[in-house]
Amino acid sequence: xxxxxxxxxxxxxxxxxxxxxxxxxxxxxxxxxxxVALTPAFPNLVFSDPxxxxxxxxxxxxxxxxxRAGRVLVFPNAGTVTAxxxxxxxxxxxxxxAGADExxxxxxxxxxNFPNDARVFxxxxxxxxxxxxxxxxxxxxxGGLTLDAPSEQTILTVDQxxxxxxxxxxxxxxxxxxxxxxxxxxxxxxxxDQAQNVNTLLGALLRIDxxxxxxxxxxxxxxxxxxxxxxEIYAWGxxxxxxxxxxxxxxxxxxGDVGQAMWEEIDKVIAGGNYGWRCREGAHxxxxxxCSGRTPIDPVxxxxxxxxxxxxxxxHVYRGGAIAALFGAYVFGDFCSGEIWSVDNTGGSxxxxxxxxxxxxxxxxxxxxxxxxxxxxxEGCVLRLTPP
Numbered sequence: 001x002x003x004x005x006x007x008x009x010x011x012x013x014x015x016x017x018x019x020x021x022x023x024x025x026x027x028x029x030x031x032x033x034x035x036v037a038l039t040p041a042f043p044n045l046v047f048s049d050p051x052x053x054x055x056x057x058x059x060x061x062x063x064x065x066x067x068r069a070g071r072v073l074v075f076p077n078a079g080t081v082t083a084x085x086x087x088x089x090x091x092x093x094x095x096x097x098a099g100a101d102e103x104x105x106x107x108x109x110x111x112x113n114f115p116n117d118a119r120v121f122x123x124x125x126x127x128x129x130x131x132x133x134x135x136x137x138x139x140x141x142x143g144g145l146t147l148d149a150p151s152e153q154t155i156l157t158v159d160q161x162x163x164x165x166x167x168x169x170x171x172x173x174x175x176x177x178x179x180x181x182x183x184x185x186x187x188x189x190x191x192x193d194q195a196q197n198v199n200t201l202l203g204a205l206l207r208i209d210x211x212x213x214x215x216x217x218x219x220x221x222x223x224x225x226x227x228x229x230x231x232e233i234y235a236w237g238x239x240x241x242x243x244x245x246x247x248x249x250x251x252x253x254x255x256g257d258v259g260q261a262m263w264e265e266i267d268k269v270i271a272g273g274n275y276g277w278r279c280r281e282g283a284h285x286x287x288x289x290x291c292s293g294r295t296p297i298d299p300v301x302x303x304x305x306x307x308x309x310x311x312x313x314x315x316h317v318y319r320g321g322a323i324a325a326l327f328g329a330y331v332f333g334d335f336c337s338g339e340i341w342s343v344d345n346t347g348g349s350x351x352x353x354x355x356x357x358x359x360x361x362x363x364x365x366x367x368x369x370x371x372x373x374x375x376x377x378x379e380g381c382v383l384r385l386t387p388p
Contacts, residue, residue, distance in 0.1 A: 026038075026040040026043070026357075026358065026375060026381040026382075026383055027357050028354060028355065028356050028357050028358075028383060029354075029355040029357060030388065031352065031353065031354060031355060034352075034353045034354060034388060035323055035325035035326050035353060035387075035388065036323055036326060036340075036353050036354055036385045036386065036387070036388060037354075037385075037386050037387065037388045038340075038354050038356055038373065038383040038384070038385065038386070039383065039384050039386045040381060040382070040383060040384075041079065041372055041382040041383060041384040042063075042075070042079060042081055042381075042382055043079070043381075044080070044081060044082045044083065045075065045081060045082075045083060045086065045381070045382070046378075046379055046380060046381055047065050047067055047073065047380035047381070047382075048067050048068075048069065048378055048380060049067055049068035049069065049104070049361075049376060049377065049378070049380060050065050050066065050067055050068075050361060050362070050374050050375070050376065050380040050382075051066050051067070051068050051104070051105070051106060051107075051361050051362055051374070051376075052064075052065070052066035052107060052108060052169075052362050052364070052374070053065055053066075053362060053363075053364030053372055053374050053382060054066075054108065054110075054364055054365070055077075055366055055367050056110045056114055056115070056144065057110055057111075057112055057113070057114055057367075058367070059144075059367070060077060060366060060367040060368060061076065061077055062074055062075065062076060062077055063075055063076075063077055063364075064089060064108065065374075065382075066105055066106075066107070066108050067105065068098050068104035068105060068106075069093050069096065069098050069104060069105070070091065070092045070093035070094075070095065070096035070098065070104065070105045070124065071088060071090070071091045071092075071093060071105070072088070072089040072090050072091075072105070072108060072122075072147070073086050073087070073088060073089060074086070074087050074088075074089040075087070077366075087145075087146075088146070089146055089147055090120075090122075090138065090146065090147035090149055091149065092105065092122070092124070092149055092152075095124070095126060095152075096124045096125065096126065097125050097126050097127045097131060098125070100125075100130075100131065100163035100164065101163075101164065102163065102164045102165065102166050102183075102186075102240075103125040103131055103163060103166060104124065104125060105122065105123075105124045106123050106124060106125070106166065106167070106168025106169065107122065107123035107124075107168050107169040107170040107171075108120065108121070108122055108123070108170070109121045109123075109170040109171050109172055109178060110172075111172070111210075112172050112176060114140075114144065115140060115143055115144030118139045118140040118141070118144070119137050119138070119139055119210075120137070120138050120139070120140065120147055121135060121136065121137055121138075121155070121170055121178065121210070122134075122135075122136050122138060122170075123135050123136075123168045123169065123170045123180070124136070124168075125160070125166055125168070128159060128160070129159045129160065129161070130160065130162070130163055131160040131163055131166065132157050132158065132159055132160065133157065133158040133160055133166055133167075133168065133182060134154060134156075134157050135154075135155045135156040135157075135170060135178075135180055136152050136153060136154050136155060137151075137152070137153045137155055137210070137215075138151050138152055138153075139151045153215065154215070155208075155210065155215045155216060156180070156206075156208070156215070156216070156232075158182060158201050158202065160185055160186060160202075161185045161186060161187075161192060162185060162186025162187045163186060164183070164186040164187070164240075165183030165184050165185060165186040165187075165239065165240040165258075166182070166183055166186075166240075167180075167181040167182040167183040167238075167240055167241050167242070168181065168182075169181045169241065169242075169243060169244060171244075171245070171246065173207070173246055173251075173253070174246055174251045175219075176209075176211070177207045177208060177209055177210075177219050178207070178208050178209075178210050178216075179205060179206065179207050179234065179253075180205070180206040180207075180208070180232075181205050181206075181238070181241035181244060181255070182201055182202055182203065182204055182205075182206065182238075182241075183202065183203065183238065183239065183240035183241065183258075184202055184203035184238065184239050184240065184277065184278070185202040185203070188260065189260065189278060189286075189287060190203065190239070190277065190278040190287075193278065193290075195236060195237050195238055195239060195277045195278055196236070196237060196274075196277075196278060196279065196290075196291070196294070198224060198228065198229030198230060198233055198236055199229055199230060200230065201230055201232060201233070203236055203237065203238050203239070203277065204230075204232075204233045204234070204235065204236040204237075204238065205233075205234045205235045205236070205238065205241060205244075205253075205255070205269060206232040206233060206234060207219055207222055207232065207233075207234035208232055218231040218232065221271065222234060222271070223235075223271055223272040234269075234271055234272075235269050235270065235271065235272065235273040235274070235275065236273075236274055236275070237273075237274040237275035237276045237277050237279075237296055238255070238257050238267075238275055238277055239257055239258055239259065239260065239277040239278075239281075240257065240258040241255050241256070241257050241258075241314075242256055242257070242258050242311070242312065242313055242314060243255075243256050243313050243314035243315065243332075243362055243363065244256065244269070244314045245314065245315065245316045245317070245363075245365065247316075247317035247319070247330075247345075248317070248319050248365075248369065249317065249319050249328065250317075250345070252268055252317075252345075253268065253269040253270075254266065254267070254268055254269075254314065254315075254316075254317060254330050254332075255267045255268075255269050255314055256312040256313055256314025256315070256332055257275065257277070257299075257312070258311050258312055259281050259282060259305075259311075259312070260281050260286065261305065262281060262282075262284070262304055262305060263281045263282030263283075263284055263302050263303070263304060263305075264282070264302060264303050264304075264305075264309065264311065264312035264334070265281075265282040265283075265299035265301070265302045265312065266299055266300050266301040266302070266312070266314070266330065266332060266343065266347075267297070267299050267300065268300050268347070270297075273297045274294060274295065274296045274297065275296060275297055275299075276296030276297070276298075279291035279294060279296060280296055282299055282302040283298045283299060283302060299347075300343065300346075300347030300348075301341075301343045301347055301348070301350050303334075303341075303350060307337055307339075308336055308337045309334045309336055309337045309339065310334065310335065310336035310337075311334065311335040311336060312332060312333075312334060312335075313332060313333050313334065313335050313360045313361065313362060313363065314332050314363070315330065315331040315332035315333065315340075315363035315371065316330070316331055316363055316365045316371050317329065317330045317331075317345070318330075318331055318342075318369065318371055318385070319369035320366070320368060320369035320370035320371065320385075321368070321369065321370075322370060322385075322386060322387055323385060323386070323387055326342060326353075326385070328344070328345055329342040329343065329344055329345070330342065330343050330344075330345070331353070331363065331371055331385070332363070333356065333360040333363070333373070334360065335359050335360055335361065335376070336359065338355060338356040338357050338358050338359065338360060339352060339354070339355055339356070340352075340353055340354040340355070340356055340360070340373065341353060354385075356373055356375070356383060358373070358375035358376070358377075358381070358383070359375060359376040359377060360373055360374065360375065360376070361374050361375070361376035361380075362374040364382070370384065370385065371384075371385045372384050372385070373385070
């Protein structure tokens with residue numbers, strides 16, 4: 001781990017991709033008595049600052065990798081795939097401001113009926129005040145082979161007061177609505193008290209209906225659909241939600257929220273839930289001024305910054321068929337230490353199951369329920385959880 005990365009973690013400028021260690025390659029360490037091993041999934045491929053790995057709905061034949069600078073790459077789902085088989089799905093690098101550590105092309109979501117419904121949604125930052133978070137719709141005009149960059153339609157923009165804590169993941173829930181995760185606006189300690197303010201979209205998980213309205217409608221069951229706060233809000237009180245997912249078995253939403261300087265947390269998110277930041281960091285008091293009478297929801301798991309840990313990366317509930325001992329457990333990791341843990345569906349004790357040896361920027365889930373680890377950096381690679 002570089003000194004710069006350690007400094008950014010300890011000084012808390014927020015979740016920072018930083019500079020990956022020079023040794024960040026796909027060489028994982030096996031752990032005794034662990035139910036999993038880590039195996040290079042596509043050993044012939046490397047990516048530049050990959051932040052997401054996913055498949056299109058109903059299509060397990062291809063993988064898509066989101067690169068922070070503004071490209072989405074696509075390639076066949078085969079362990080022997082080579083660089084010559086990697087194609088560009090879309091390139092919007094000329095629109096993306098990825099200059100700050102936590103900026104860039106941060107998320108991608110296929111419409112649940114893709115490619116019959118040709119819409120795909122991207123989440124990225126562009127230059128603004130000082131950054132603007134953008135949720136935009138693109139369409140495929142060739143049956144899902146590529147996205148048409150000129151087809152962009154802006155769905156939602158949110159001004160960012162600082163350059164960090166942008167969140168940025170987007171995903172469709174089992175209810176068919178588009179969910180959007182946004183951080184508290186940045187700096188440290190939430191100086192503008194955004195995450196506890198339901199009249200701002202920052203520090204919140206949003207939910208919108210992109211199949212109705214122009215450019216979207218509000219799901220009537222949203223907590224503030226009638227009044228009392230921003231109608232887009234689904235839950236709030238987040239510092240920087242970095243990777244979250246829906247359990248394909250139960251439909252529950254699991255979220256990794258990056259801590260300030262001491263505690264990283266995993267939340268199970270429900271509609272109308274307040275997850276505590278800035279009043280609390282994890283399950284611990286942080287800045288309680290003005291917090292009287294609020295009832296934040298405790299995380300289902302948390303860990304401190306000992307052992308070189310600094311920033312949680314949320315993962316997936318394992319629903320694959322290859323690792324029976326892991327079925328139904330939530331799998332997540334730490335960006336700095338490269339450690340991977342599991343926790344059972346009810347929360348409780350974390351179990352260390354792997355030492356990846358890489359900076360974990362994201363976890364991917366195949367349509368078959370198998371789980372993958374995405375390594376950040378210019379030697380960005382992909383590992384797969386396999387039986388030991």
